[in-house]
Amino acid sequence: MNSTQQSFRQLGRTGLQVLPIGYGAWGVGKSMWGKTDDAESLKSLLKALELGCNFFDTAYVYGDGHSERMIAKAFEEYGSRAFVATKAPPKNFSWPSRGLLKDSFPADWLIFCTERSLRNLKTDCLEIQQLHVWQDSWLQEPEWDKTLKAVQVLKKHGKIKFFGVSVNTRDPKSALEIVRSGVVDTVQVVFNLFEQEPLEALFPLCREKNVGVIARVPLDEGGLSGTLSENSKFEEDDFRSNYFAGGLLKETVRRAKLLEDYLVKDHKLALSLPEAALKFCLSFPEVSVVIPGMRKIKHVQSNIALAHSKPFEKPVLEKLRSHAWKRNL
């Protein structure tokens, strides 16, 4: 099947038609993922474009603009552009969000970050600018009117088309109020075979408000990639040495094996665990686009091939609810 025959999904009220497998570009930013080769990343970005991927998720903080510049370079070499969603970092550089809105996203900071990302991405207009963290309590602060005004001005001047938030990891209920308020066009949230909480309240609300859902970390940072064992070691500058610390690697591998047995070995619903993990995300119509991180061409090829895959049936999805896992990170 060629890319033109693949099924596109609408990214909520933005109206953008996106291939449901997008490109997560944290890794290509060469920050926090250990050894990363720019030449290989560039080839992977180009391969994704060639295979019809038209949605790239990045952030300034992914290598202080390196990921954004790599995407711009890929567009230049490929000869045409695709949709990009980037993110403005909180001014206090705190993940998860912390403190008052004025310390994270004052209006002038959001404008400054947007101008910087426009330069990195070599464009006059960002399809989507996202706040890289969010907490609903900010809606009640006096600063919010000013930040929201900045969003409106950026839209009016054609610097951004759409506005979204990226939800704090494993806290999908922390953005329900902003979705309800009607000011966001998109929401980006961790969603995978382990982290299924968005199904409870966030997804139904996004459907009601026609807010586009960008599903991130579909492979649990590698926990669902089928490539880790309990003896896996991470480089010092790979954030996963913390992410899987304290016995979490062993437990992740044990739980991933149960999923692989059920989905791949026993029921042959997918050829591999990463394939099953992406198919799971794609099985929910609320998800407009899933954005696996991929620095290797072979991952780009196998992941994008799933853009047209059939959803898992309801009884399978019901069974998979029992594999959800709330980790205390």
Ligand SMILES: NC(=O)c1ccc[n+]([C@@H]2O[C@H](COP(=O)([O-])OP(=O)(O)OC[C@H]3O[C@@H](n4cnc5c(N)ncnc54)[C@H](OP(=O)(O)O)[C@@H]3O)[C@@H](O)[C@H]2O)c1
């Ligand atoms: N706060 C936020 O807003 C936030 C936080 C995290 C992530 N994100 C976004 O979400 C995207 C996805 O999350 P992520 O990159 O952190 O994690 P992820 O997608 O869950 O996992 C990425 C890992 O899976 C590997 N992989 C990809 N496809 C594979 C396949 N078919 N088989 C085996 N391994 C495969 C990648 O390898 P290679 O890289 O070697 O190809 C990489 O090691 C990010 O890139 C970023 O755009 C946003």
